[in-house]
Amino acid sequence: MSESELIEIAGQWNFNYNYFAGESASRFFRELRENQRIMGTRCTKCRRLLVPARAFCDACMERTNEWEAVGPEGTLDTFTIITTQFPGLPKPPIVMAYVTLDGADTALINLVHGLDMSDIDKAARRLNSLPRVRTKFIDEPKGRITDFSFELI
Amino acid sequence: MALENVSVYVEGVALEMSWADPRRNLSEFIFDTVRNALDDAGGSLDGITSVVLAAHDLVDGRSLSSMVTAPAAGAYLRDEIRYGDDGAGAFAAAVTRLEAGECERTIVAAWGRSSEHDVDAVSRTLFDPIFARPLGLEELHISGMRAQDWRRRHGGDSRVAAKQRAAAAARNPRALHKGGFKSAASYPLVEADLPLWGDVAAAMILTTKPTGVRLAGLGQSSEPYWIGDRTLHEATALRQAAERAMREARCKPAEIDIFEIDGLTLYDEAIGLEAIGLAKPGSGLDALAGNEKCNPSGGGAAGYCAPSMGLVRIIESVLQIQGRAGGNQIAAPRRALATGSSVVAGQTQTAVILEAA
Numbered sequence: 001m002s003e004s005e006l007i008e009i010a011g012q013w014n015f016n017y018n019y020f021a022g023e024s025a026s027r028f029f030r031e032l033r034e035n036q037r038i039m040g041t042r043c044t045k046c047r048r049l050l051v052p053a054r055a056f057c058d059a060c061m062e063r064t065n066e067w068e069a070v071g072p073e074g075t076l077d078t079f080t081i082i083t084t085q086f087p088g089l090p091k092p093p094i095v096m097a098y099v100t101l102d103g104a105d106t107a108l109i110n111l112v113h114g115l116d117m118s119d120i121d122k123a124a125r126r127l128n129s130l131p132r133v134r135t136k137f138i139d140e141p142k143g144r145i146t147d148f149s150f151e152l153i
Numbered sequence: 154m155a156l157e158n159v160s161v162y163v164e165g166v167a168l169e170m171s172w173a174d175p176r177r178n179l180s181e182f183i184f185d186t187v188r189n190a191l192d193d194a195g196g197s198l199d200g201i202t203s204v205v206l207a208a209h210d211l212v213d214g215r216s217l218s219s220m221v222t223a224p225a226a227g228a229y230l231r232d233e234i235r236y237g238d239d240g241a242g243a244f245a246a247a248v249t250r251l252e253a254g255e256c257e258r259t260i261v262a263a264w265g266r267s268s269e270h271d272v273d274a275v276s277r278t279l280f281d282p283i284f285a286r287p288l289g290l291e292e293l294h295i296s297g298m299r300a301q302d303w304r305r306r307h308g309g310d311s312r313v314a315a316k317q318r319a320a321a322a323a324r325n326p327r328a329l330h331k332g333g334f335k336s337a338a339s340y341p342l343v344e345a346d347l348p349l350w351g352d353v354a355a356a357m358i359l360t361t362k363p364t365g366v367r368l369a370g371l372g373q374s375s376e377p378y379w380i381g382d383r384t385l386h387e388a389t390a391l392r393q394a395a396e397r398a399m400r401e402a403r404c405k406p407a408e409i410d411i412f413e414i415d416g417l418t419l420y421d422e423a424i425g426l427e428a429i430g431l432a433k434p435g436s437g438l439d440a441l442a443g444n445e446k447c448n449p450s451g452g453g454a455a456g457y458c459a460p461s462m463g464l465v466r467i468i469e470s471v472l473q474i475q476g477r478a479g480g481n482q483i484a485a486p487r488r489a490l491a492t493g494s495s496v497v498a499g500q501t502q503t504a505v506i507l508e509a510a
């Protein structure tokens with residue numbers, strides 16, 4: 001059979017879902033919206049403060065109980081710089097980073113803003129020094145992970 | 154715990170890396186490789202009562218893809234299990250069935266066709282929809298952060314290792330030599346660190362009757378769900394999986410002749426070599442650059458598509474032990490360690506040790 005006789009059928013797979021965030025994530029997001037603070041939950045067994053807040057510690061398979069605020073400052077752990085555009089996200093280059101907020105035992109991922117990105121290598125060197133960062137909230141938080149980002153102090 | 158005196162042997166293998174062949178649909182693509190593995194094992198289906206598959210609905214673009222594809226993998230009138238994880242995990246599941254005395258011969262197969270789906274878009278859907286997906290996170294971004302964390306601690310870059318890897322892939326007759334594509338690299342990754350997306354099918358026949366290649370050890374482990382809870386510059390779950398496999402095989406890394414390590418990027422492969430204990434922390438890239446025992450297949454540069462890569466690594470190891478690897482054959486290896494890692498960002502890890510029997 002010749003190439004031109006072979007058929008390709010275009011397809012799409014696009015459904016709507018409603019994801020139940022659950023009580024812990026709902027409270028975490030409500031704290032973002034109403035109090036502009038990042039909350040963690042403490043494991044009853046290993047005592048780590050887990051961020052973002054969650055109902056259980058999967059290392060211990062135990063429930064968490066106490067809620068504690070972390071940050072608003074923290075230390076950058078690692079990062080990547082994304083140079084391709086993705087619909088719904090800011091224009092590249094974008095810095096994505098894991099940050100351990102003060103008081104937390106786990107790292108939280110979000111975008112890093114406020115860095116001069118005109119020279120990527122220079123920006124990378126700055127980030128490579130594991131700078132201190134603070135959380136910065138948008139003007140009208142909606143109770144979503146995109147309510148805040150990190151900026152270098 | 155295995156039944157006494159039950160060992161698992163490899164009877165036949167087959168592997169295909171190709172690109173956008175419009176002459177075959179997905180089930181025909183799968184059939185060719187499974188048929189080749191059966192032929193490699195002597196051609197007969199006699200005694201095969203079990204089929205274990207690794208496939209992913211989102212990769213295949215077919216819901217319940219096992220129902221579409223299992224018959225092409227030999228599942229007709231057989232007990233079929235589909236493993237929604239890496240092919241090395243399917244291999245492990247097949248082994249447990251053999252060791253439990255549930256069957257005497259089994260087919261294991263895994264596949265993924267990068268040319269049929271948008272690999273980056275599928276990658277974005279894999280992440281947690283509540284905390285991570287709104288940020289547009291992709292698996293390659295996690296690999297970028299892992300590479301950054303590793304580089305900050307240990308220094309160096311991937312240039313020499315990438316050159317060696319490309320040369321190894323060029324020697325590998327089973328590698329994807331035409332077509333395929335690469336995603337965009339996020340800093341500090343560069344194009345040479347990335348996997349070459351291809352259409353990949355892998356199949357193997359396992360048996361309890363002795364052949365020239367025997368399974369000597371097997372281990373599996375998992376990372377925490379939250380990526381922010383993990384130690385990114387190490388592969389803790391892989392270290393544990395490899396320790397279990399080596400304990401079972403009663404061997405140390407120095408006593409292993411071939412290492413086929415699965416990882417999304419060159420840095421993931423390097424960190425994998427450190428996790429299994431072949432390379433000291435910080436020297437994984439040096440091992441890939443200078444030790445011909447490490448990923449002689451060319452790793453992700455030889456062609457890549459989840460969830461088939463762990464089974465590909467195992468098959469490359471089998472071919473090395475059998476002396477059938479071709480242009481990338483290493484001199485007379487007796488023992489090999491192969492690994493397979495799953496989405497998301499290597500959350501589950503399987504380590505397999507094979508020996509000449």
Ligand SMILES: [Zn+2]
Nearest residue numbers: 043046057060
């Ligand atoms: Zn705990």
